[in-house]
Amino acid sequence: xxxxxxxxxxxxxxxxxxxxxxxxxxxxxxxxxxxxxxxxxxxxxxxxxxxxxxxxxxxxxxxxxxxxxxxxxxxxxxxxxxxxxxxxxxxxxxxxxxxxxxxxxxxxxxxxxxxxxxxxxxxxxxxxxxxxxxxxxxxxxxxxxxxxxxxxxxxxxxxxxxxxxxxxxxxxxxxxxxxxxxxxxxx
Numbered sequence: 442x443x444x445x446x447x448x449x450x451x452x453x454x455x456x457x458x459x460x461x462x463x464x465x466x467x468x469x470x471x472x473x474x475x476x477x478x479x480x481x482x483x484x485x486x487x488x489x490x491x492x493x494x495x496x497x498x499x500x501x502x503x504x505x506x507x508x509x510x511x512x513x514x515x516x517x518x519x520x521x522x523x524x525x526x527x528x529x530x531x532x533x534x535x536x537x538x539x540x541x542x543x544x545x546x547x548x549x550x551x552x553x554x555x556x557x558x559x560x561x562x563x564x565x566x567x568x569x570x571x572x573x574x575x576x577x578x579x580x581x582x583x584x585x586x587x588x589x590x591x592x593x594x595x596x597x598x599x600x601x602x603x604x605x606x607x608x609x610x611x612x613x614x615x616x617x618x619x620x621x622x623x624x625x626x627x628x
Contacts, residue, residue: 443622444620444621444622445459445460445621445622445623446459446574446617446618446621446623447574447618448574450489452489454492454493455489455492458492459623460623462610463609463610463617463623464609464610464612464614464615464616464617464623465612466566466611466612466613467610467611467612468555468559469555470507470544470548470553470554470555471504471505471506471507472505472611473554473555473558473611474505474507474510474540474541474544474554475498475499475505476607476610476611477540477544477596477599477607478498478502478505478537478540479491479495479498479610480598480603480604480606480607480610481533481536481537481540481597481598481599481603482494482498482527482528482533482537482598483603483606484533484598484600484603486528488606490528491528494526494527494528496526497524497526497527498526498527500526501521501524501526501527502521502537507541507544507545508541508545510537510538510541511538511541511542511544511545513538513541517538518534518535518538521534522534532597532598533598535597536596536597536598539595539596539597540595540596540597540598540599542595543591543594543595543596544596546594546595547594558587558611558613559613561583561586561587561608561613562583562608562613562614566612566613566614566615567583567613567614567615568614568615569614569615569616569617570619571616571618571619572618572619572620573618574618577616577618578605579602579605580601580602580604580605581601581605583608584601584602584604584605584608585601585604587599587601587604587608588600588601588603588604591604
């Protein structure tokens with residue numbers, strides 16, 4: 442039997458996300474925008490809830506094309522609020538549009554969002570050595586610094602816990618527990 446991290450349920454969607462995505466380094470700006478959007482949408486909810494809505498998010502937000510999303514207007518925001526496939530929270534929808542605009546500014550300043558965001562970890566994945574799920578942190582000094590800088594740049598729904606979850610999802614940190622087959626695979 443394959444051993445996985447304790448947060449994974451039996452749903453094939455969740456298993457696939459854990460096995461093939463979570464903790465794998467991401468350097469594609471579009472994918473990074475997708476993950477920062479979805480992590481922000483998760484605020485106050487479970488990741489499983491967001492994961493089940495992921496395809497609807499991809500369709501509604503033009504495949505997470507940040508250039509298109511940055512140009513959305515009030516009528517598009519109102520349309521998104523009516524989309525039952527999304528988490529219909531006015532602040533979260535508005536933050537996705539505003540975050541796309543901030544994302545574009547970061548790209549202009551740094552050449553890519555990837556270059557900017559990975560600078561928080563020196564361009565290298567931080568590997569945790571967690572024996573039990575209960576020891577995995579919810580935030581760190583790095584996620585605190587990332588959150589503070591993102592907010593300074595105009596991003597919303599980027600608190601330290603959300604930033605740490607984003608870091609885990611995009612492979613900036615490998616927080617698979619040591620007994621998980623993905624921990625060994627990622628090493």
